Amino acid sequence: MVNTETIPGACTLSREEKVGLLRTIYASRRIDDREITGKRQNKVYFQINGAGHEAFQAAAALCFRPGQDWFFLYYRDRALAHALGVSARDMFLGSVGSGLDPATGGRMMPGHWSDDRLNIFSTSSPTGTQFLQAVGAAEAILRAEREGLSARLGMTEGEVVLVTTGDGTVSEGEFWEAVNNAVNLKAPVVFLVEDNGYAISVPTEVQYPGANVAALLKGWEPHGLLVLDDVDGCDPVASHEAVQKAVAHARARRGPALVRGRVVRPYSHSLSDDEQLYKTPAQRAEEARRDPIVTWPARLLEAGDLTPSEWETLRAEVDQEVDAAWQEAEQAPPPESGSSFRHLYSETVDPTGPAFDTEDRTPDQTNAAKTMLDLINATLKQEMAENPLILAFGEDVADASRPEILEVVKGKGGVFKATHGLQRQFGENRVFNSPLAEATIVGRAIGLAARGFKPVVEIQFFDYIWPAMQQIRDELANIRWRSDNHFKAPVVLRVPIGGYLMGGAVYHSQCGESTFTHIPGLRVVYPSRAVDAAGLLRTAIRCDDPVLFLEPKHLYRQTHNKGNDPGPGYMIPFGKARLAREGTDLSVITYGSTVHRAVQAARQAEAEGLSVEILDLRTLSPYDWEAVARTVRKTRRVLVAHEDTLQWGYGAELAARIADELFFELDAPVKRLAAKDTWVAYHPSLEDEILPQPSDFLEAYRALARI
Incomplete structure (x- = not known):
């Protein structure tokens, strides 16, 4: 059982930190509201908000070190990203889809946080994919420490990883796989569950038993998982104390931690959603009552940490900053035409070269x-x-x-x-x-x-x-x-x-x-x-x-394809086919296990006076189009063959391109040979019927030569 008594709690928040939290909370809400206005003006194409989650996130951000720790966020984490250092301008550049957007260059919806300077890893839309990646990043810390590779990999002492999620996403199987792996590895990763009670319109109790994922994980505590449950995520002080304990647990290499904070979602899931269709007026009123944009400034004013004039000044400063950032983003250029082809692959290491x-x-x-x-x-x-x-x-x-x-x-x-x-x-x-x-x-x-x-x-x-x-x-x-x-x-x-x-x-x-x-x-x-x-x-x-x-x-263990070990410097570039057999009458384009079968049939065809050329692609993406075109122009008859099923198979693309670009080089239609359009059966006689055999190749050669 994890002993939380020995885990340091949160430091007492200073007045400056409390006011700083308020600035983050208010700025995040103003950015959301400005984006919503932009969406209604058709200047923003999609908007999803982080309203109600701001206190939990802003408090959590104080516990981490941007640029040293690593962050795997989800789309509601606006306040967290902002507190870590993502500016309103950068967020707005993403919301208008500008080519200057430093996170994605206008390629992703807004809300998909990414910043390599802050170690905020690229966020994606599929819910739950971030969990295992975060565990892998935390695992890297441990393996680097064991092998003495931390400095080489640019890691700093005591690094931890934060991964965040909504309550609905923990229904995903990958969440449970990630927790399982994190506990087994004792990975220094903190899971932050922002539980607002709904996954779009589906309430938490439909997602998993008891509507509390932290309660389900209590049984994992004896194995090193620290579970901090029922944290008031609308209270920055309670949130900060809980997250600070979780981070201390991970930094001490005691294992992973999970913090569940109860937050609210006073806005609809997104502008494509209307929460009035599934939340009662009473539910919405209760969420509004707990909204940190209301409760936190009231607490600071009551405690004397903030005067009314200071609160007015803070709002005016943030409003001015947000408005200026929006005006700049409004004027930002869209992505350049053709830029969507950049960065599909590395532009510094070319494996085809x-x-x-x-x-x-x-x-x-x-x-x-x-x-x-x-x-x-x-x-x-x-x-x-x-x-x-x-x-x-x-x-x-x-x-x-x-x-x-x-x-x-x-x-x-x-x-x-x-x-x-x-x-x-x-x-x-x-x-x-x-x-x-x-x-x-x-x-x-x-x-x-x-x-x-x-x-x-x-x-x-x-x-x-x-x-x-x-x-x-x-x-x-x-x-x-x-x-x-x-x-x-x-x-x-x-x-x-x-x-x-x-x-x-x-x-x-x-x-x-x-x-x-x-x-x-x-x-x-x-x-x-x-x-x-x-x-x-x-x-x-x-x-x-x-x-x-x-x-x-x-x-794997065939003798016909054996070879001498070519040694540690031997490489074959991607996109370079191999001429497995020269011929003059027709060409076979294939790869994998069907190469040898094509060769066997070609030897039989040679006894019949038919010369078959065989091209082994070796790589399928990219593939060697120049070699394909060369053999087609040489023999003017072509058979595309593979082991997979015929319909919708890889050969269909090759056949289509040959017909499209080399039509006038052909003396016959492009033909295909592949497995039957069914599953591979257990009995060898059925398997032989289903998969292409040398006899099938030979018959295909004869038929193509007759055209």
């Missing part, structure tokens, strides 16, 4: 040929030896979660053994197991990457990547873009993919790469040979963008 192309170097032929799995393992070891910031984790990734037993066991190192031996070589602080929770793996990786580490994580099977989809699509891929290049998360996601397993069935055989190649900002890699896997993995690790590294598990 010549610096990443060492493929032509002569490989060391003295070492024995190795499988794809062996070379992935070797590459991870080589890169981790060179870069102490690389972390490898996921489900079953470590050799053993209890390192002491490695003296008597061989160790796991991944279900396919891709990470075997990494923990023995680099230690449990750099190679470790995660809970069985895919969103946890990606969310924590984002937070770790934001703090300067290089996470190379594993999702055990592509079939189970979907719980992490929101963290991948709505977070990982767009952090650089949405923050206007102020933040980044260059995570590598290693994911075994595909079938041809003889018994893999529905949940261990699926593809679906086109879902991810559709995401701007995400690099997608799909090798077919051992040596390509090594070169592309090294590029993925050394580049500065998030990468989905898809590993065809059918090819």
